[in-house]
Amino acid sequence: MDAVRTLLETQPLLTLFLTVALGYVFGEINIKGVSLGSGAVLFVGLAIGGFAPKSAPPAILGTLGLLLFLYGIGIQYGEQFFKGLTSPDGIKANAAAVLGVVGSGLLAVALVPLVGVKLDESLGMFAGAGTSTASLQAAMAAMKSDGAAVGYSVAYPVGVAGPILFLYALTALLKPNIVRPPPKLIETAEIALTNPAFIGARLSEVVARLPDGVAIAAVRRAHHNHPSADDLVLQANDVLLATATDPAVLREATSLCGELQPGRMTSHREDLDYMRVFASSRLVVGHTLRDIRFPEGMVCSIAHVRRGDADLMPRDDLTLEFGDRVGLLVNRAHMKPIRALFGDSIKGTAELSFISIGIGAALGLLVGLIPVPIPGVGTLALGLAALLLVALMLGRVRRLGPFVWTMPLSANLVLRNFGLTIFLAQVGIASGPKFFATIGVTGVSFLIYGVVILLALLLITAIFCLWVFRLPFDLAVGVICGATGNPAILAFANRVAPTDRPDLGYSMIFPSMTIVKILFVQVAATLAGG
Known part of the structure; x- marks a missing residue:
């Protein structure tokens, strides 16, 4: 035992990581559905600190x-x-x-x-x-x-x-x-506009009257899909591509606007197609969606942003972060420059600004x-x-x-x-001698x-x-x-x-x-x- 004590006291880094390893071993022990996890590192540290006071x-x-x-x-x-x-x-x-x-x-x-x-x-x-x-x-x-x-x-x-x-x-x-809430996932609905109250109104006015959490990503008119634009005046039988992370509000929006007509837009991709890119460029990271400037002449609409395990609605004030995955509706001819704008590098999921830190x-x-x-x-x-x-x-x-x-x-x-x-490991080892x-x-x-x-x-x-x-x-x-x-x-x-x-x-x-x-x-x- 003296040899072990001497080893621990002469090699503090070895002692530190041994404490970490043993702590997580004990932390995984499950008693009636509950385990200590990383908290067990402290208890192991106290024991090791008491055994080897100079470690x-x-x-x-x-x-x-x-x-x-x-x-x-x-x-x-x-x-x-x-x-x-x-x-x-x-x-x-x-x-x-x-x-x-x-x-x-x-x-x-x-x-x-x-x-x-x-x-x-x-x-x-x-x-x-x-x-x-x-x-x-x-x-x-x-x-x-x-x-x-x-x-x-x-x-x-x-x-x-x-x-x-x-x-x-x-x-x-x-x-x-307590159940971990399910991750928010984007839901879509293709809605044929039949409500007379919305016909002739600007798209921004219609969106303002829809339930909170609903966005319009694109509009189909005269056999062509168009990105959403606030000043677009809606016409009868326009098809709206509505998105939301809550299926209930999406159903409410459908009942307000008209009727579902699935496939009217998604089966036609010659004007707009879906693509997903990683946000890794400083041209977009740290900027709100409203401040992102697409190259002139680009036909593009942001449908959603995926962060971690959740989809986020494309609010104007949403700020992009490194590693966000951005879903876009874009003309296929413009996909390459859009990728260049966003960076689209998986390294963004681990990108750290050590200057900022x-x-x-x-x-x-x-x-x-x-x-x-x-x-x-x-x-x-x-x-x-x-x-x-x-x-x-x-x-x-x-x-x-x-x-x-x-x-x-x-x-x-x-x-x-x-x-x-x-x-936890350092504090546990250091506190052990004083405690005992x-x-x-x-x-x-x-x-x-x-x-x-x-x-x-x-x-x-x-x-x-x-x-x-x-x-x-x-x-x-x-x-x-x-x-x-x-x-x-x-x-x-x-x-x-x-x-x-x-x-x-x-x-x-x-x-x-x-x-x-x-x-x-x-x-x-x-x-x-x-």
Whole structure:
């Protein structure tokens, strides 16, 4: 065993990737339909760190992994974050998380008179239970002692492992019926126009009266197919090629316009034919569909955009990203120049602008260093929470001048999952010695206090999310993840709730709750000092 310990301690990179491999082996173990997934990497890391105390890789590796994860989350969900933040569900989610964080903080402070824990240690346990390194730094600076680090070292592993077990128990108790939503696929209908109310009207006026989510890709008239044009005046018996991702609204549009006549357009391809191209050229990537300029004389219409596993309707404000597959109706003679315009390279599915990533991440790190003055409290720095905020804003902007901030979904998933795995392995190995050493000195008392603080955070947030505000379960678990803070919990939540909502809930909550935790620590330290 000594030889194994020596090997692990002298080869930290070997230890890191061994932890990753063993973590995923244990993570695949399925118990009643639930497995830990990448979250098991942390548990393996704690065990290896306890066995070989000097085996931890440099902390910068874990920070880099967390940076990649947070940046990828922000870039992907920037637009949804800002929309959801002002939505009724977003307001409820933030309210539930604030109540959970403040409630657990008050309980941590109450331990001082109740059981005689020092204030700096209790604030450290609060920071550890909420897995907030920024809060730990704030506590140590405010209290001018390292007692917070002792409480943090015990509560941090509890703060990561506890919510995973809590979500496991909550899922087993409630048995939510969550099914991954089927990918949106484009549906088409060929509709002969017979409604007198639409005859003689411009196409743009007719589209405005159709159900939301319906587009007209082409019009057939006098035995010829024509691309849609807003100023086209419709005539009786024109055939409209309608598209939608919801069959119900397509049926409603058909009943409004006239009657189905399948084959009238698709069987005639001499004027317009269908082609699909990859968006890989900077002439189109980062631009909205309305801003794409086709070569003069080109007869072309965008029918849909496929991103990941879903078809997106061709809205004028839809911004193309690297790797999008664009379905077009185009004259065969123009297919070659259209391919050149879009690039049509499969490499676009993995295209990354490292210039944009470098500038975006550097900007986020710089913002995280800026001290923000809080009257009566002092100053605080947001750290990596600021990086997430910057990434969310860049994800919303999507493109700024020559910089394309977005990345293909496939590349984003690989980048952030790799970063998350490296972070979990490094943090687990590094925390293992402190965890077992502190338990050996304080016994189980600090461990129990950390569990109590964590349970207050989890229970208050869950109760308000699920039973007071009645948020959907998959969104609620994302909010719980954001309130507790650690991305390992989010990785597990994505397994028990396989939709986009856990990521969205996490993104809505994590930056604001990091600020709330820092503020609480500084206010508590200031009031106690006064």
